[in-house]
Amino acid sequence: MGRYSDVDVIVAPATPAQAKSALAIVRVSGEGCLGLVAHCFRPKGKAPLKPWAPRYGDWMDVEGLVDDVMVTTFRGPRSYTGQDMVEISCHGNPVLIQAIQTSLTNLGARQARPGEFTMRAVLNGKMDLLAAEAVNGLIEANTRYQADLIRRQSHGPLVTFINEQVEQMLQMQAHIEATIDYGEEDIDALQREQLAGKLKTMVDAFKRLEQTARFSLAMKRGFKVLLTGEPNVGKSTLFNTLVRHERAIVTELPGTTRDLISEQIEIGGLPIILMDSAGIRDSNDRIEQLGIQKIYELLHDVDLVLFLNDAAEPREPYPQLKELTQEKWFEVVTKQDLVEESHVAEKDDQMKARVPVSALTGKGLRQLEQQIVIRLSTVMAGQSVYLINQRQEEIISTVSTLLKSAADDFDMGFGEEVLSSYLNAARQQLGELTGETDVEDILDRMFSNFCLGK
Ligand SMILES: Nc1nc2c(c(=O)[nH]1)N(C=O)[C@@H](CNc1ccc(C(=O)N[C@@H](CCC(=O)O)C(=O)O)cc1)CN2
Numbered sequence: 215m216g217r218y219s220d221v222d223v224i225v226a227p228a229t230p231a232q233a234k235s236a237l238a239i240v241r242v243s244g245e246g247c248l249g250l251v252a253h254c255f256r257p258k259g260k261a262p263l264k265p266w267a268p269r270y271g272d273w274m275d276v277e278g279l280v281d282d283v284m285v286t287t288f289r290g291p292r293s294y295t296g297q298d299m300v301e302i303s304c305h306g307n308p309v310l311i312q313a314i315q316t317s318l319t320n321l322g323a324r325q326a327r328p329g330e331f332t333m334r335a336v337l338n339g340k341m342d343l344l345a346a347e348a349v350n351g352l353i354e355a356n357t358r359y360q361a362d363l364i365r366r367q368s369h370g371p372l373v374t375f376i377n378e379q380v381e382q383m384l385q386m387q388a389h390i391e392a393t394i395d396y397g398e399e400d401i402d403a404l405q406r407e408q409l410a411g412k413l414k415t416m417v418d419a420f421k422r423l424e425q426t427a428r429f430s431l432a433m434k435r436g437f438k439v440l441l442t443g444e445p446n447v448g449k450s451t452l453f454n455t456l457v458r459h460e461r462a463i464v465t466e467l468p469g470t471t472r473d474l475i476s477e478q479i480e481i482g483g484l485p486i487i488l489m490d491s492a493g494i495r496d497s498n499d500r501i502e503q504l505g506i507q508k509i510y511e512l513l514h515d516v517d518l519v520l521f522l523n524d525a526a527e528p529r530e531p532y533p534q535l536k537e538l539t540q541e542k543w544f545e546v547v548t549k550q551d552l553v554e555e556s557h558v559a560e561k562d563d564q565m566k567a568r569v570p571v572s573a574l575t576g577k578g579l580r581q582l583e584q585q586i587v588i589r590l591s592t593v594m595a596g597q598s599v600y601l602i603n604q605r606q607e608e609i610i611s612t613v614s615t616l617l618k619s620a621a622d623d624f625d626m627g628f629g630e631e632v633l634s635s636y637l638n639a640a641r642q643q644l645g646e647l648t649g650e651t652d653v654e655d656i657l658d659r660m661f662s663n664f665c666l667g668k
């Protein structure tokens with residue numbers, strides 16, 4: 215079990231310990247915890263405690279009655295941690311929660327470290343590292359959409375993907391070994407070409423996976439969507455309409471520029487930081503002040519740009535926009551109520567869509583929101599595997615770089631053994647991702663971010 219002893223009985227509140235609430239749960243895990251609990255808990259009635267069946271009774275400490283509680287016992291290995299466990303459900307008062315904990319630490323239990331219950335679950339084979347990270351992700355999720363993504367991921371698609379890739383790498387390496395061992399000469403050109411082809415497929419797969427991290431990050435901090443366009447096209451009006459139309463999420467918005475008015479809303483389950491660039495585009499003076507560079511930076515910093523165009527006096531989109539990738543911006547034709555229907559020309563290609571709206575009548579708003587969601591989730595389209603946190607992102611990014619270098623070096627004519635050593639390094643990284651190598655180091659770093667009692 216390495217330096218992680220799990221013989222200690224650990225105790226921690228699994229619910230907020232500093233706030234008052236109707237109920238609270240104190241969690242206990244470890245060999246002998248049922249005995250400790252027997253010292254403090256007096257169930258009503260004579261029947262003995264049965265595992266997995268909650269019982270009502272009194273919790274006592276040396277001073278007397280602490281609280282009337284519900285106690286559920288679990289018998290290892292059929293528990294969350296895989297050990298004997300107890301859950302004490304008491305009244306949600308910090309004083310009572312603390313008293314229950316103290317009554318147990320006085321008997322020899324110790325306060326659990328953050329994430330230690332889940333760490334034990336990993337060490338006891340109840341879940342793998344990625345599933346444990348998903349538990350934390352679930353607790354941190356801000357929207358239902360995000361929770362769903364994380365839950366789906368925790369069921370193993372990432373592990374399956376990694377295992378498949380590692381298998382491929384091993385096959386390539388076995389192939390290389392075989393030719394190095396038995397062949398008097400180098401691998402022939404055809405075999406090199408095949409290896410290069412496989413490597414390229416692998417590089418692409420990891421690149422796609424790497425990009426999903428951007429999406430997950432945005433799911434946490436919000437997707438930045440910027441409204442731009444000439445003065446008077448209706449930016450502020452559309453901004454206000456979208457904000458009122460959707461439930462506004464009131465949170466702090468770190469990192470948004472002062473010159474921008476912004477508001478966090480939710481569209482189609484995606485958290486969105488809607489920004490009105492009125493402050494920037496207001497007058498030519500301000501554009502001069504801020505400099506073209508600033509606008510460039512802003513356009514590149516946000517996830518999506520809506521170029522608003524007045525239906526009655528359409529203009530050419532800004533040249534800066536045309537330098538962005540196609541999925542990163544689209545045109546919104548405003549004030550449709552002022553023009554004939556025939557002006558509403560929709561383009562065929564979805565990525566070149568021009569969305570007609572009227573903030574006045576509400577026409578086209580649904581389509582606009584749909585288009586925003588489509589654009590923002592393009593990274594995820596057709597992708598069943600994705601990354602949910604920074605640790606995963608860092609590892610996949612390293613693997614991606616290693617494979618890219620391998621492909622480049624191989625193209626430049628380096629030998630197969632060079633390729634093989636890149637693959638070794640990549641497999642080592644992937645082992646860390648799933649927890650096959652260096653588990654304890656990873657556990658240390660990973661679980662320090664968890665909630666107490668989890
Ligand atoms: N009261 C309570 N609610 C909770 C949890 C908990 O631990 N306690 N959970 C904690 O995350 C979540 C539910 N997840 C759980 C996962 C596994 C087990 C568990 O005891 N598993 C055993 C026994 C399964 C069985 O009875 O068949 C096992 O896996 O062997 C319990 C809860 C959310 N709600």
Ligand SMILES: Nc1nc2c(ncn2[C@@H]2O[C@H](COP(=O)(O)OP(=O)(O)OP(=O)(O)O)[C@@H](O)[C@H]2O)c(=O)[nH]1
Binds near residue numbers: 444445446495548
């Ligand atoms: N008929 C009609 N008028 C609109 C619509 N949207 C905005 N307007 C009007 O257009 C004018 C400009 O709207 P704003 O929302 O202030 O435009 P803006 O782009 O934010 O303007 P600046 O703050 O100067 O950049 C106002 O008089 C609005 O009432 C619309 O959908 N239909």
